[in-house]
Amino acid sequence: MKKVVDVSIPLGPVHPCWKEPARVKCETRGEKVLAAEVELGYMKKGIERIMKGRPWQEVLFLAERVCGICSVIHNMVFIEGMEAVSGIAVPDRAAYLRVIVNELDRIQSHLLANFSFCYTIEHETLAMYLLNTRERAMDCLERITGARVNKAFMIPGGVRFDLRDNDRAALLTDLDWIQNEVDRYTRMFDTGPLIATRTKGVGILTQEQARIARAVGPTARASGIAEDVRLAHPTYRKLNFAPLVRMEGDNHARIMLRFGEIFQSIGLIHRCLSDLPEGPIRGGGTCGAGETVSRGEAPRGELSYFILSDEYGRIVDIAIRTPSIMNIDACTHFMLPGVTSLADVTSVFVSADPCIACNER
């Protein structure tokens, strides 16, 4: 039989470019990648099993710890699921505060994803600039919620803390600063000739391929699919949210789309702050029995929780589906095959922003 594959090259699970362990096995002929396979399962934690039999005040913290980068959306989707199960209404002010914290979390997550990409293509200067900007977003979150990573901000029927006037002023100052900085870095990224050689036309995911692989989030939106779960969220509807879409489907489009979404998030926070109604932040209400599927748009795409609870509000069964698994699939089957240089394998994999901790929870 004719040998078509020269070398099978494994990358990872411990790789300097990746923040979390995963193994990408590439079948190559020369430098060209013919096929790829992603091997997961290096950090299974079994969080869903630990959640069973516990009330919301314990599951909330476990849900946050599914993913360290997008902890707010896990908190939000779980709590909205519990509210849907028990018929709890959220006060308007609390709903707006939730959106503010969620969008701040999206800003820091996208900045981290873009940092990670710039670091992978060895543009460390831009990477460090982005990481420095992310610190300011983390400070905003810390000022509102009291913690940087695991905020535990939302509870059934509202949020835990109100937004104070001086914190609001500081938030606006910080947002302006972030906007100026990210604007500069976006231009640097967009116009950099060396960055263009590593990003434009590399790792292309066409619209049909994205549909076949069920890609979600920025990966799908960079391939021309205008899908966003925020479109169905009542608070985002009030804010006239419309998703950003790019048509190219390459590395450059995915990173630029995330930069675009940072500006969009800043705009959403500004709109929330100007529309922020007065009133209570907690409406009360106890959790009860029921079964639901709750959805939300994580920074990486659609996140869904299947929740089954008993009459005392304890979790009987829970299943989490995180966005990264579909994006990893799209990456394995469509982005990586055809990549002409092995050096681009890492950058293509990172450009899909795979969150392994989310995936394996």
Added chain:
Amino acid sequence: MRSVFWYLREFLRVPWIHAFLFAKTAPLLTPPYFREYPSLTDVECTHCFSCRMICPAPGAIEVLQEGGAWHPVIHRGHCLRCGLCVEACPEGVLSSGRILRWQEEDRTSFHATFHIAVDHTKCMRCGNCCVSCPVNKEQDPQMASGGHSSNDEVIMKIAGGKHTVIHEDRCVGCRTCEGACPNSAIQVARILEGLQGVAEG
């Protein structure tokens, strides 16, 4: 030659030389709004066990009696710094970041009700739960090791060879019984509700 001039012009500036000689990173300070590990205020603890009831981390908080005075003890390796105990404490014994002050300003609180569920197929009537219960101990200090009692004011006791819950309303949700049960037969469901503008109690 031009580059030499450029370098001279760039680096022979007072701000640059000053920055070069006296470069110093700002000291790392914990900001006042950071939710630190809960610390004790001067308020006296009434050992209502609200903090134990709400704590999501196993083994993070205990309420102990030393020299006649009760006080909560935070185990730092277990604490998540979620700040729920600070919010749940009706007296304000604990403090963390700005939570206590904000709670007083916003009049936010948590209200909890409890349900004690015993799996009778697992329960072997040892009475450990009844003896370990701190509320039982106050109601009936003489409760025997088997969990038998002639007092009907206790939360639960072993009566007629069966675990009997009498006063579920007196439960404070501290989950001491869950820890004392050798068979994991007893579970206390804590139904928690976040409130605002309602008087505590």
